[in-house]
Amino acid sequence: MSNTVRGAAIEVAALTKTYKSGDHQVEAVKGIDLRVEAGQTYGFLGPNGAGKSTTIEMLCTIRNPTSGSARVAGYDVVTQRDQVRRRIGLVFQQQTLDLQLTAEQNLRFHADLYGLGRADAERRIAEVLEMVALADRRSDVVMKFSGGMKRRLEIARGLVHAPQVLFLDEPTIGLDPQTRAAIWDYLHDLRQRTEITVFVTTHYMDEAEHCDRIAIMDHGEIAVEDTPEALKSSIGTDRIALRTDDDELAIARIRERLGVEAGVHEGQVTIAVPEGAQVVPRLFTELGVHIHSVTVTRPSLDDVFMTYTGRTIRDSEGPQGSVNPFAGRR
Numbered sequence: 001m002s003n004t005v006r007g008a009a010i011e012v013a014a015l016t017k018t019y020k021s022g023d024h025q026v027e028a029v030k031g032i033d034l035r036v037e038a039g040q041t042y043g044f045l046g047p048n049g050a051g052k053s054t055t056i057e058m059l060c061t062i063r064n065p066t067s068g069s070a071r072v073a074g075y076d077v078v079t080q081r082d083q084v085r086r087r088i089g090l091v092f093q094q095q096t097l098d099l100q101l102t103a104e105q106n107l108r109f110h111a112d113l114y115g116l117g118r119a120d121a122e123r124r125i126a127e128v129l130e131m132v133a134l135a136d137r138r139s140d141v142v143m144k145f146s147g148g149m150k151r152r153l154e155i156a157r158g159l160v161h162a163p164q165v166l167f168l169d170e171p172t173i174g175l176d177p178q179t180r181a182a183i184w185d186y187l188h189d190l191r192q193r194t195e196i197t198v199f200v201t202t203h204y205m206d207e208a209e210h211c212d213r214i215a216i217m218d219h220g221e222i223a224v225e226d227t228p229e230a231l232k233s234s235i236g237t238d239r240i241a242l243r244t245d246d247d248e249l250a251i252a253r254i255r256e257r258l259g260v261e262a263g264v265h266e267g268q269v270t271i272a273v274p275e276g277a278q279v280v281p282r283l284f285t286e287l288g289v290h291i292h293s294v295t296v297t298r299p300s301l302d303d304v305f306m307t308y309t310g311r312t313i314r315d316s317e318g319p320q321g322s323v324n325p326f327a328g329r330r
Contacts, residue, residue, distance in 0.1 A: 008071075009165050009197035010036035010059065015068035017054050028054045030220035031068060036213075038164075041191065041198040043211035047309050051220040052201050053169070059199070060090055060167055073164040086114065089158030093170040095150055099143040103134055103153050106142060107160050114161035121160070128156040131193070132186055148179035152186065159190070166190075168200040172207065184210055205301040214301070216308050223308035228301060235299040235307055238276030241268040242283065243292040253287045265306065272303070 012034035019026045029051045036042045046052045057063040059072055061081040070077045073087035097106055104125060111121035129135040132152040142150060151171060158166055168187075172180040184207060190196060200211070208214055208228065215225040224231065244250045250269050251262045258279070262271045273279050276296040284291060297303075 007038060008035050009038040009040070009073060010034060010042075010199065011069075011071045012055075012059070013069050015055070015058065015070055016066045017051075017058060017063065018066045028220055029058070029065075032217070032220075032222050034215065034222070034225075036197060036199060038197055039191070039195045040212040041187070041200065041210060043208045043214040044199060044201045044217065045208060045214060045305060046217035050217045050309075052217055055217070056167055056169060056199075056201065060088060061085055086161070087164045089161070089163035089166040091151075091154050091158045091166070091168045091171055093173060095154065097142050097150055097154060097157075100141065102139050102141055103129065103145075103156075104138040106153065107157055110157045111160050116161060124160050124162065128159045131159070131190060132156045146179075148175055148182065151175060151179075151183060155183070155186065159196075162194075163196070165197045165199060168198065170201055170203065173203065180204065180207065205305065208301050216305060218309045224304070231304045232299045232301065235272075235303050237272040237274055237299065237303075239297045239299070239303050240271050240273065240276045240279060240283070241265075241295045241297075242270075243268055243294075244287075245290040245292070250287055250289045250291075253289065254283075257286045258282065270306075272307075 012032060014031045014033065015029055016027065016031050017029040019028060032051075032055065044052055044055070054063065058065050059070055059077060061077050061084050064078055072084045075083040075087070077084050098109070101109070107125045107128065108121060111124065116124065125138075126135070129138050132155055134149065134152060134156065137145070137149070142153065145153065155166075155168070155171065158168075172183050175183070187198060188210070191198065200207075202208060211228060213225065213227055214231060216223045224234075226234070242250060247264055247269050251264070254260055254262045254269070254271060258271075258273075260271050260273055262269050264270070271279075280294055280296060283294065
């Protein structure tokens with residue numbers, strides 16, 4: 001099976017998913033449109049509950065859409081489910097390896113599920129183990145593997161049947177920074193070797209920088225979609241973060257004396273302004289609040305995320321309710 005798709009690897013039109021919760025209908029996905037070109041690494045970001053997982057489940061034929069359409073690798077996810085499944089690889093957020101089996105046995109079981117002949121399975125197992133630098137551990141029981149090794153083996157398993165599209169749901173969650181970087185090195189190498197399309201969700205904004213294009217989803221809708229650089233350029237503001245003795249007073253004074261809305265994000269008072277370096281002296285002279293520290297950063301993907309969702313991606317994992325200092329800039 002060729003792992004090259006011509007044109008769009010994923011096409012989504014007016015896709016919806018509605019659930020019944022008691023007497024109410026919950027619209028988890030609200031008529032989204034997406035197009036992912038073959039060979040791209042596509043980042044799919046959003047707060048918890050935004051509808052990302054539901055969307056991926058529909059694209060991977062785990063759930064049927066309520067309405068709309070989606071094609072993956074050229075096949076309809078509802079009427080051609082088997083064709084889609086043969087052409088996708090899926091790495092779940094939760095670890096799903098059999099810890100009692102060896103690395104090779106885990107991969108061989110997967111190859112059997114996809115109907116690979118013995119010779120093809122042997123060749124593919126050798127190739128993917130080499131690709132994720134586990135060839136010398138193929139006979140080791142997975143229980144002995146580190147977290148990073150298990151994740152690399154799961155990626156290898158998702159590649160055994162030579163899929164055209166690889167779905168990765170939080171592939172590096174819980175891993176240390178060095179291992180996270182190594183996983184992305186493997187993914188870059190994978191794309192250079194195979195031209196595979198990678199569709200990835202992540203909570204790490206530095207990882208989103210690796211993507212060719214990014215979509216940010218919020219409240220079941222696509223809030224924005226573009227290249228990382230274009231998204232950052234669209235913000236046009238610097239981000240100032242303060243640590244103060246009285247955050248509530250600081251926010252009130254910033255609103256009153258600078259005419260700017262502020263919020264607390266990741267434990268710091270945060271504002272978005274053009275030319276942030278010119279605003280810093282006014283913070284010290286006009287707020288009347290002791291400032292422990294101040295940092296000014298150029299627009300980042302985390303700022304883009306905050307612009308369209310009202311919080312940073314780390315804030316989105318916890319309680320909500322902070323003021324969005326970028327409100328109205330959409």
